[in-house]
Structure formats: structure tokens, C-alpha cells
Amino acid sequence: MAKRSAPEVNAGSMADIAFLLLIFFLVTTDIATDSGLSRKLPPWEPDDKEEKVQIKEKNIFALTLNSNNQILLTAKGDSEVIAIKDLRARAFQFLDNGGGQGEDACKRCKGNRDPKSSDNFKKAVISLANDRLTDYKTYITVQNEIIAAYNDIRNREFKKDYPSLEMNFVEATDMYQDPITDPKLKESLKEKLEAIKEAVPQLFSEAEAKRD
């Protein structure tokens, strides 16, 4: 007698089950946003120990955000309210000015060499003060634009120093952080990135928010 074949299982409801699971995962999914603006806070120092560092006024690019989310820029001994879209260009111009003379002279800078503005990359400081009632989104935009200005300069310097790599500073950083990148390449990238960071440091200072 021929062997009786096993009865076929009806797989028609398989799709329904899979759909049910699919919908469950769709609903519970929250694709994680784990990227953002990385910053380093200054270490805490008790008030009496705090040293007063003297910085020349021309090397400070002071931004103040008020409770109406307006931006006040104090530089070159002058204060004015600026629009957020101009901030990046203004910060870039300030950083790239290179007005220093003698040992403060800036070889890398390509700016206007205005003696009233910053000496060189290592002297130029951007400071940011905000009110307690400033909106977070304005603050983030300002932070973003400041980082963008630094990245613009670092990109330019990176391309100038390492033209053979055919990428800019931001792309090189991404590549360095990518786990797929070859360790040897990582090592050489790290060296170059550190060199650029050394040449164009992010000197960013944040004052405590004003008490209201």
C-alpha cells in the first residue's frame, strides 16, 4: 500500500499572524535619535577660586540672548542686534579675521586682517550668555551656527592640509567614528583630526544665565 502523505497544513492564516506582529512592532517602535550637538562643560570651580583670565576685547565675540529670543552681538566695541541667519557668516568672519601682528600673526587666516577684530584662531573666543527665559530652540540654533562656523574653518584647513584625502573635516570625523573603518586608517585620521583641532580650537565660553 502506498504511504499516505501527511495532510497539507493550511498556511493561509500565516499572513494574518505576521501582520499582527508587524503592526505591534510598528506601534511600539521609536526609532532612536541618538545624535546631537556634543559639548563639554567647564569643570565646576567655587567662586572664590575662579581666576580672572584677561582676554583682549577685540578677541571676544560676545553673544547675548534675551527673553524675546533676540541675539545681541558685542564685538569691536560695538553692540547690535543681529538676525539668526547672519550669525554663521559673522562668526566665520570673526574667527577668520587674523588681525594679529608679530607673534600673534595668523598664517592660516584669510580674513580682512582688521586690527580691531580677532588676532588668530587660538585667541578668538566666542562667548554666549542667555536669559532664563530664552527658548531652548533658539539656544540650539545659536549653538548649531557657532559649531557650523568652526566646522567651516576646520573643513577648509583640513582640505588645505590633506588634499590627497579628498574629504573635509566633518566627513573625516564621521569616517573616524564609523565602526566599519579600518583601524589603520582610523589611526592616521585621528592624527590629522587632532592636528586640525589643535590649529583651530573651539574656544567657547558660556556665562551663567542671568537670574530673573
Add this chain to the structure above:
Amino acid sequence: MSKFKKKKDGGLPPISTASLPDIVFMLLFFFMVATVIKEDNLKIQNQLPKANQIEKLDKKKPISYIYIGKPSSNYIDTYGTEDRIQLNDKLQSVEQVQAFIAAERAALAEELIPTLTVSLKVDRDAKMGVLTDVKQELRKTNALKINYTTKKGDAVTN
């Protein structure tokens, strides 16, 4: 003449749905792999702002999350409408930030403690006041690596 009409030959054959489960399973696996089950149940509004100069956070290094925002509509009666801080799944006061960081550190291997990054997930409509206080507390407890977690997008249109 037959009693029953014959089926018309010109009709389209039925589409086979045999591969439908395969397609659905494929989607299912995608979502299962891409899903990160929410760690914290948020009691506050948390619409992140946009920025474009962003860096990815290294998942291998420890990350602690601090959420700031107005209580969401269900909790307005209990917590009011001022910006609040959420640590783990409770709304806490500023003073508890230091204890929170200490607890996060206690759960880590010693060599990883200096690499701890604090991810600040702050609602885009929050005010800076509470965030400033949190930053002061973080400085006091020496948790200096922070990340303003944002979405990718054009910052100027925030």
C-alpha cells in the same frame, strides 16, 4: 445546451498571494531589528529641536538621558505647566540630578565612568532656566560630557 454556464476563459487568473507572508515577514524582521523599545515612559512633552552640525553618539560608551519639558496633557493636573525634569521614569527636582548621575555611575564598570555622556533631551519649547540649573548640577558632579540631542534638519527654521 448545458445546464450550467461554462466559466469564461478570458477572465484573469486569480493573483497568487502565496508570497504575501514572505513579504510581511520581511517587513516584520526589519522592524524587529530596527526597534529600540523605549527605555523611559515620558511624562513630559519632548519634541526635539533640529540642528545640522550633529555628531552621532557612540553607542558603545555609556549614555544617561535627562529629559526636560512641560508635563504632557495627562499630567498637567498633577505637575502643573512649568518645565520639569524627568530622570528615569519619574519627574524630579534639580537637586536630584547629582544623585541620578551617581546612581548611573554606580552601575558602570570603573573604566567606563569617565566616558559617560549625558544626553539632554530637551523640548524645543522649553525655557533655558531649568536646563541651566541642570548644567550647573552636572558641572558640580563632574559629568562634563554632554550632548544636546536633536533631530537632523535645518536649524535656522527652528
